[in-house]
Amino acid sequence: MARQYGFDTLQVHAGARPDPATGARQTPIYQTTAYVFRDADHAAALFNLQEVGFIYSRLTNPTVSVLAERIATLEGGAGAVCCSSGHAAQIMALFPLMAPGCNIVASTRLYGGTVTQFSQTIRRFGWSARFVDFDDLEALEAAVDENTRAIFCESISNPGGYVTDIPAVAKVADKVGLPLIVDNTSATPYLCRPIEMGATLVVHSTTKYLTGNGTVTGGAVVDSGRFDWSASGKFPSLSDPEPAYHGLKFHETFGPLAFTFHSIAVGLRDLGMTMNPQAAHYTLMGIETLSLRMERHVANARKIAEWLENDPRVDFVTYAGLPSSPYYDRVQRLYPRGAGALFTFAVKGGYEACVKLVDSLELFSHVANLGDTRSLIIHSASTTHRQLTPEQQVAAGAAPNVVRVSIGIEDPDDLIADLDQALAKATS
Structure with missing residues (x-):
């Protein structure tokens, strides 16, 4: 055999x-x-x-x-x-x-x-x-x-x-x-x-x-x-x-x-x-390093999502790997290695705060891509989902007060520090 x-x-x-x-x-x-x-x-x-x-x-x-x-x-x-x-x-x-x-x-x-x-x-x-x-x-x-x-x-x-x-x-x-x-x-x-x-x-x-x-x-x-x-x-x-x-x-x-x-x-x-x-x-x-990268992507995403969820400048986080997610039990059952490294979060201050956040980040790259070793961010409502109606944007999880992040494989503490300083500018 x-x-x-x-x-x-x-x-x-x-x-x-x-x-x-x-x-x-x-x-x-x-x-x-x-x-x-x-x-x-x-x-x-x-x-x-x-x-x-x-x-x-x-x-x-x-x-x-x-x-x-x-x-x-x-x-x-x-x-x-x-x-x-x-x-x-x-x-x-x-x-x-x-x-x-x-x-x-x-x-x-x-x-x-x-x-x-x-x-x-x-x-x-x-x-x-x-x-x-x-x-x-x-x-x-x-x-x-x-x-x-x-x-x-x-x-x-x-x-x-x-x-x-x-x-x-x-x-x-x-x-x-x-x-x-x-x-x-x-x-x-x-x-x-x-x-x-x-x-x-x-x-x-x-x-x-x-x-x-x-x-x-x-x-x-x-x-x-x-x-x-x-x-x-x-x-x-x-x-x-x-x-x-x-x-x-x-x-x-x-x-x-x-x-x-x-x-x-x-x-x-x-x-x-x-x-x-x-x-x-x-x-x-x-692909030769896919499993190694995905383990790091997931670990970083979980740590950053937990930090964002506890930040008063953030309304909500959609990461399904969080115990607060309605899909957390589904992740444990079907996706035991993790819920990926792609999620959104809502910024208090709405559309304008999201735009300012994106413009204030230094490590995160503002690009229309995901799945990179680098951490990426985009305001979907003004870019990738702008052709959709407001109702479609909300249904797709890309409401005007939401940004999408693709968490990379950098040091997670550096990524949190970058988000921290950008949120301070965006919500001041």
Whole structure:
């Protein structure tokens, strides 16, 4: 029986071997557009999907393939496809499932850019989204109709750090026969393994914690390999003959890898949302220290959230790792390694105090990103969520009196001192 390696080993080794040509220990950056075929028959077999290999880097690249396998392994999936950004990953996840007139049911607690993508942009494809509070499982089930093709949520939501009861949502998805897509960006597979909780697909913005150093954008879609795409007739892209491949049926031919193969052979081929090998290389290097970083992120976040909660200049803190959080028991049950390092807090003095706070910080960086080794802050209502209505801002946890923090791996006492001096200026 083969040994089951631990997470810390897999984050360093999964998907990679020393380069057979040179013996290089680190995965090389295969900076190439195309690959030489052995002969005409080899080329034909690759294009017919009869043989796995490399054709053109819009589809597959050896560096990117190592990253895809590593992420799939860490998530416990059958396969994965990497792409150019987290937003690209969301479209890649939906692309094989949807058709004009179809809808998804999505959590109200989502990143503002995702709310915009789902409420505005996907309508141009003839798709639509229905937003529901996923704590209300009856409302979630009631929102599903005959045209619904997926259920979508975030494991730990951006910006508020709300934690989803994924097993409960997965039971609803199973009952209605639909795939559950979980954005696991904020939690990472170190804190949460959605597939083990019943998710069908997992999406990531690899830009964030997986890379961890704020250098490159990227996305990934991980396929659990457990969904029966042929059972309902609702997913013809995966169950029916594909004209571009001489009538090949992806689910019948590739089984648990049907979604992954379709995402490469059709999704990347036609949408072109390709991850470049340089970005894959940076992300592979970041993942090597993922567990070490996440432990520090979580420890720092817990200490800083406790300090903020006891500060009279702060109205409330949303960190689910605090005993005062309504989601604390859920964290202990489902996220035992911690509630992540992303949360919001409300500043007394409202919008203007938030703006002054952001402008007064010295260690915290004011950026539209999260998951960096550096601590980051943003006033969501005036930036990432400004396109939403006031009601949507509040529902998303980005009210005008709230700032979002992504706690880094610095000395937590230094971060507290920085917040202390900035709050003094903001609320004076």
